[in-house]
Amino acid sequence: MNQPDRKQNPVKEQLSAKNIDIAALRPDTYTLKNGITIDVFHSKAIEIMRLDFVFESGKAYANNTLAAIAAMALVTEGTSKHTAQEIANFLNFRGITIERTIDSLNTYFTIYLQNKYLSETLPLLKEIFCDCTFPQNEYEIYLQKKRQEFENQLQKTTYQASVACLQNIFGSDSIFGKYLTLKDFDKITLEQVRDFHQQYYQWQNCKIFAAGNVTQTNIQAFEETFGTIACDKVYKLIVPQQIQNQAITKNINIADAVQTSVRIGKTINASWDSMEFAKLMVANTLLGGYFGSRLMMNIREDKGYCYGIYSMLQVERNAIYMIISTEVGTEVTQSAINEIFNELQRMQTEPVSDEELQRSKSYLVGDFMRSIDGVYELLERYRSFHTSHTNDTFTHNYLAAIESTTAQDITDLAKKHFKPQDFVTVTAGNI
């Protein structure tokens, strides 16, 4: 038998981003008669189709944040033709699931269904989105559940710290700092929910995505169901202004907490389509973007202060921000924060070795390959382009940056973007 040489890594290929063909990742786009577009990612091998409907009806559009959240939750709770129970029976009998999420600017509905049920399900989906009636009984039941869930969230150090960090970066009245409050529950009315749906679930601003074995017949079915909807109602779209945060340190006291949630963040002053930002993503990976990162190696693997620590860059429409997050033992809170700032400083002063840089780049190539491995994943990429108003230039630059970023680039970028004095530091815990 072929004896293994255990001393040597039998690696076959140093990974490179050069050979990745971005064009192959693009969808086929179909435009219905009324202008609604469907981005389709084809795969004959998949038996469950994924459909996403994205409406520009996020939390920032509502006076009462809860109105936007409730509208999303209640669209399936009754139409003028079907009761909530009938709709649930239809979906459950076919094993169809609908997942929903909402962020600052958009509401997302993700539907998983077997191909064989598509044509009979599309008319019901249209009815749900266009003709939902928001019955009083379902509304009351929902609010009671939602309030309990929200009170539960408020007890978590993770939730308190995450929200406070974003609110201190962007301002609590701003587009990206708008979060649910208990007051919203006291003030909400069913009329507000109905009005919100009426005004902001507009097809002019809806985008459909599909992934799976989507046939010509299916496309025809989309045309017949959704191509006839009037797309004439418009409303003013929110255009976020770029913001630069003030440095703030804040603690939220949570009695009985045995861990402190630490969130350290700031806005990033760079454009999503610049090479500077693409290279900054490599720098952020080195800092805290993967298991081998400096934060993880120091604060988890050397000190044992936490179970995990991450740094991430988030691209929103006209806004990019960075957040470092971890949950640490109450007694080591300050030591952990000191180490985080040491690492930010070290990125500026201590050049990364070739070995460390190459390792993070190889990780990123593998990570990118996983992020495009499958049509659901491809759909999600394009969906994020749509909602953040970005495009393939982002990917193009990113792959180029994985190839070209140097140790000097990392030091320069850290000096500009990782200055300790620019960060908002929020802790939530018993300290």
Add this chain to the structure above:
Amino acid sequence: MIDFEKTTLPNGLTLLTHQERNTSLVSVNILYNVGARDENPDRTGFAHLFEHLMFGGSANIPSYDQVADNVGAENNAFTNNDITNYYITLPKQNLETALWLESDRMNLLDFSEKSLSVQKNVVTEEYRQRYINQPYGDLWLLLRPLAYKVHPYRWCTIGKDIAHVQDATLGDVEDFFYRYYRPNNAIVAVAGNIDHAEVQDLVAKWFGDIPHGPANKRCLPAEPEQTEAREQTVRRNVPASVIVKSYKMCNRLSPDYYVFDLISDILSNGKSSRMYNELVKRRRLFTKIDAYITGDIDEGQFVVSGYLADGVSPQAADEAIVEQLQSIATQYVDEYELQKVKNNAEAALLQSQYKCIDRAMRIAYFENLGDAALANTEPQMYARITPYDVQRVAKAAFQPRRCATLYYLKNENN
């Protein structure tokens, strides 16, 4: 349907290979047939601590993660009461590095006192993060010892007392390794854009010379039949009271396992389910209620867990749950309702096998149960269930004397 080939090396290692052409990746999943149920009752949490130590360095590889990062791999692991499972996904051209990594740590671990002491702290923070520092976090720490008195399912994977983890020694680690982390106690599943024969050769090359260990003859104390209802009440600083009722069910290999699964769907899967419509919507006793099975290999639990609406007494909530269970035990479920949950199960199965790594994990799991081919018979296991089966299983299982009830109540002043 997952197509696979199965081979066994002379040292007892089982290999399963699954080919999927539509991917540039390959996943390697290694299941070790050891979990928290195999722990010494005075050293609980050890299987999971050991999983952390598996990343602390092996004879020829000081850092597993650095090598993995260098070949573009993503890897992780989990431990539960039954098994410990490691997985790594990477671009297919570097498959052999994954095999090098996994075989080197199966061959000989080599980590320091420092690594042990750091990972004890990491696990302690994991314990605080998951079980202490959030509302309802300790619910399972309470429910397990209420439901089981003898079988090792009475403790959680993290351990019944986190002090056990702090007490672990390097000697314990070595014993555990040579007892459980041997090729004859492992199943390797490789799935992705691969050639069966090529992978079989590579696995023989990298794993073939690892010595086998003692046969893993598991001899766990059986949980005696429960003869009277158990209950416990705790008060916590939480926004809503929760009631949890746990009934003993069959083991994973019993055909009735699938009947229990469908019963849980009839009761609470989706807004067309019975408990949602009756208890949440019509009677407004709960804001949220779920029924589910724990999925354990040995005799597991059928659990109903509900969040009480404001002003509802725990007794009223309890009675309402019992009523629902009794109605399944006394009246035949109608064909439409049964078909609905079967369809749901079919769709959920398809959805759970979307990724290659899901399929690798799945065949390894079923091989550990006895036969990887069982992964493909699940649709039939659901399809054959009749209204009679549902009633028979419910009648036997949902008796008060077989139930453990945990009242997890909010503080009065909250």
